[in-house]
Amino acid sequence: MSASRPSRDSTQSTGTSVPLPEPTSIAGADPLGALTDLAGIGPARASKFEAIGVRTLRDLLFLAPRGLFEWPGVEAIATSRERRGARVRVRGVAVPPRLVRMGGKRSLVRITVEDESGSIEALFFNQPWMRDNVRGGETYELCGRVQRGKGGEVMLVTPRLGSSERPLPPAGYLAPRYQAPDGVSEEALAAFCRAAAEQHAGRLDEPLSERVLARFDLPELARAVLHAHRPPTRGAFEAARRRLAFEPLLAAQARLAIRRRSADRGRARPAEVSPELHAEILGRLPFTLTQAQARVVSELRRDLGRRVPMRRLLQGDVGAGKTVLGLYAAIATVEANGQAAFMAPTELLAEQHYYGLRDLLTDAGVEAALFTGSMPKAERRVVLERLARGDVQVLFGTHALFSGDVRFSRLDLAIIDEQHRFGVEQRARLAGKGEDVHLLLMTATPIPRTLALTLYGDLDVSMLEGLPPGRGSITTRWVRGQERRRISAFLEERMERGEQVYWVCPRIGADTAADEDKPASAKLASAERRHEQVLASKLAPFGVELVHGKLPADERSYRLDRFRRGEIAMLVATTVIEVGVDVSSATVIVIENAERLGLAQLHQLRGRVGRGPVDSHCLLLGNPSAEERFRVLERTRDGFELAEEDLRTRGMGDLMGLRQSGLNTEGFDPDADLDLLLAARDLVRDDDELARTYAGRGSEPLTP
Numbered sequence: 010m011s012a013s014r015p016s017r018d019s020t021q022s023t024g025t026s027v028p029l030p031e032p033t034s035i036a037g038a039d040p041l042g043a044l045t046d047l048a049g050i051g052p053a054r055a056s057k058f059e060a061i062g063v064r065t066l067r068d069l070l071f072l073a074p075r076g077l078f079e080w081p082g083v084e085a086i087a088t089s090r091e092r093r094g095a096r097v098r099v100r101g102v103a104v105p106p107r108l109v110r111m112g113g114k115r116s117l118v119r120i121t122v123e124d125e126s127g128s129i130e131a132l133f134f135n136q137p138w139m140r141d142n143v144r145g146g147e148t149y150e151l152c153g154r155v156q157r158g159k160g161g162e163v164m165l166v167t168p169r170l171g172s173s174e175r176p177l178p179p180a181g182y183l184a185p186r187y188q189a190p191d192g193v194s195e196e197a198l199a200a201f202c203r204a205a206a207e208q209h210a211g212r213l214d215e216p217l218s219e220r221v222l223a224r225f226d227l228p229e230l231a232r233a234v235l236h237a238h239r240p241p242t243r244g245a246f247e248a249a250r251r252r253l254a255f256e257p258l259l260a261a262q263a264r265l266a267i268r269r270r271s272a273d274r275g276r277a278r279p280a281e282v283s284p285e286l287h288a289e290i291l292g293r294l295p296f297t298l299t300q301a302q303a304r305v306v307s308e309l310r311r312d313l314g315r316r317v318p319m320r321r322l323l324q325g326d327v328g329a330g331k332t333v334l335g336l337y338a339a340i341a342t343v344e345a346n347g348q349a350a351f352m353a354p355t356e357l358l359a360e361q362h363y364y365g366l367r368d369l370l371t372d373a374g375v376e377a378a379l380f381t382g383s384m385p386k387a388e389r390r391v392v393l394e395r396l397a398r399g400d401v402q403v404l405f406g407t408h409a410l411f412s413g414d415v416r417f418s419r420l421d422l423a424i425i426d427e428q429h430r431f432g433v434e435q436r437a438r439l440a441g442k443g444e445d446v447h448l449l450l451m452t453a454t455p456i457p458r459t460l461a462l463t464l465y466g467d468l469d470v471s472m473l474e475g476l477p478p479g480r481g482s483i484t485t486r487w488v489r490g491q492e493r494r495r496i497s498a499f500l501e502e503r504m505e506r507g508e509q510v511y512w513v514c515p516r517i518g519a520d521t522a523a524d525e526d527k528p529a530s531a532k533l534a535s536a537e538r539r540h541e542q543v544l545a546s547k548l549a550p551f552g553v554e555l556v557h558g559k560l561p562a563d564e565r566s567y568r569l570d571r572f573r574r575g576e577i578a579m580l581v582a583t584t585v586i587e588v589g590v591d592v593s594s595a596t597v598i599v600i601e602n603a604e605r606l607g608l609a610q611l612h613q614l615r616g617r618v619g620r621g622p623v624d625s626h627c628l629l630l631g632n633p634s635a636e637e638r639f640r641v642l643e644r645t646r647d648g649f650e651l652a653e654e655d656l657r658t659r660g661m662g663d664l665m666g667l668r669q670s671g672l673n674t675e676g677f678d679p680d681a682d683l684d685l686l687l688a689a690r691d692l693v694r695d696d697d698e699l700a701r702t703y704a705g706r707g708s709e710p711l712t713p
């Protein structure tokens with residue numbers, strides 16, 4: 010599975026540092042030219058554009074506007090004053106402006122304009138020159154949002170100012186909106202985009218055929234770029250937006266298609282699982298597989314028996330029982346004399362997998378070992394030697410498995426748990442550890458099936474539906490106000506019955522000095538402080554420990570083990586416990602400052618409970634800014650439904666952390682453009698030349 014870019018020398022001695030993604034384009038290397046070819050852009054300004062991913066003239070042309078603003082017409086000041094929150098344009102005679110200096114670079118210019126109907130004041134912060142732009146007695150236009158100050162006064166804050174020498178755009182003028190980088194105004198950026206489009210859009214090649222364009226009712230690239238930055242009508246702008254959104258989708262799908270083709274030529278060592286072995290492995294499990302699990306096992310069995318390297322993504326909700334499927338694949342691989350790597354995103358989870366599966370593996374005659382970044386050097390060395398000799402057959406670990414000194418004697422299978430938490434580079438490097446390894450990616454962060462199939466277009470997707478039998482319900486509640494006082498009694502009642510509790514706080518330490526002046530509502534709960542409070546309360550006798558990412562690994566696993574064994578009833582923790590931790594007698598999770606977490610994260614955290622037969626509770630503490638999210642969680646426990654909801658409310662780019670995975674989805678509208686996503690996949694699959702054209706463009710695909 011060769012990457013489509015030059016390989017990189019990896020001299021890192023430890024695996025703890027995550028490699029940075031390489032820039033997708035190099036300034037000036039693009040045939041359309043460098044950013045600095047454009048009048049008004051020198052090297053200093055060009056470097057500012059990097060913050061928004063714009064490095065070449067082409068990047069600028071393809072920069073997707075984030076919306077469209079239609080300039081309003083002039084209205085009477087008296088009526089505009091009533092339209093709080095609206096963008097208005099007024100015209101009036103200015104009274105001489107006043108400049109107030111507030112120390113340092115801070116200043117305020119106040120400009121009042123009046124027409125026959127009334128007057129309105131405009132405030133300009135830290136733009137002292139505005140005073141000299143305005144002369145009393147002359148006529149100006151102001152365009153901005155109507156706001157109300159603390160004392161009820163109506164004003165325009167930092168509106169656009171037009172004079173007879175420099176008039177504002179006319180009413181009805183359509184101005185694309187942009188996300189400008191620091192140090193460049195949105196206006197300036199818009200002007201550069203427009204100039205670039207006017208001068209260079211005509212030079213763009215059209216990779217798509219007329220037939221394809223007609224089928225999706227899309228404009229040609231050159232016209233789309235021009236209309237995105239200089240829209241003649243709203244309709245033309247929308248069509249341009251769609252066309253520009255199509256480009257990164259095509260690029261991503263093209264790379265996937267090409268990788269898929271080269272993977273098809275790959276040579277993995279087949280691990281055939283005989284019926285006897287199959288039955289033996291299943292017989293070692295402490296439970297009977299569900300129907301869905303059994304189906305996935307047969308998919309894995311088929312994949313592993315082939316020469317074509319397995320590329321399988323296993324999607325299943327939190328607690329659906331994915332680990333055991335990885336275990337099956339690992340044992341099958343070892344039985345065929347190969348080695349398997351089982352990788353988790355946190356040390357905590359890697360440890361849990363290792364300690365949880367070790368005995369079962371030992372009974373099956375399989376040598377397993379753990380390898381993490383925080384292990385003592387001497388211990389690491391021993392593991393590495395045994396691994397290189399082939400004495401260790403299944404290696405559990407974190408991304409420390411990437412370090413240059415980790416050498417397998419015969420790696421045949423890489424299992425990547427919670428794969429969405431790893432970067433593209435990390436996954437690629439793991440797979441690069443062994444030629445043509447079988448790859449099993451697991452994720453509890455489901456995305457709708459159509460999206461999965463297209464976004465992960467080079468993967469086969471297994472869906473693990475449902476949960477194992479015998480799970481109690483989870484009741485989720487947003488707890489606020491006076492109700493919070495009842496939590497302690499509720500926990501006590503539960504713990505008396507032998508149930509266990511997680512209490513999650515967003516930060517480890519107490520408030521820092523910098524937080525002192527923040528209002529109480531803006532402070533974040535500290536796990537250390539919460540732990541102390543519990544120790545001083547009537548809950549203390551049930552036993553409580555504190556767990557967070559800054560603890561030494563042995564101390565952390567010691568504390569977690571006490572919880573796992575039931576020696577303590579309560580664990581106060583940061584979100585380190587977010588993924589994977591599996592303690593079936595835990596029935597209550599309290600999440601503080603839940604407003605700080607996204608749906609996916611909250612769903613994951615909630616998945617720590619509801620793993621046994623007893624009914625569970627998830628108590629969300631958080632401010633109303635996230636009420637919508639809390640209500641969705643109260644309504645459903647189904648991760649797939651939550652994913653759809655996330656898609657709807659947050660948009661594609663943020664969907665369960667996809668942006669972080671490297672897919673460029675700028676400008677993509679999941680409602681309007683789903684057809685394009687599907688079309689992109691089909692087009693590049695059926696057209697080799699098109700796939701090659703697009704493969705060199707856009708962002709990195711999701712998978713190694």
Ligand code: ADP
Nearest residue numbers: 296297298299327328329330331332333477591
């Ligand atoms: P996830 O899919 O979130 O990784 P796990 O693999 O951690 O889920 O499984 C959650 C729990 O369910 C574990 O305690 C596991 O032992 C248990 N489990 C998995 N499959 C079954 C099954 N078929 N029957 C009963 N319990 C199961």
Ligand code: MG
Nearest residue numbers: 331332426589
């Ligand atoms: Mg898991």
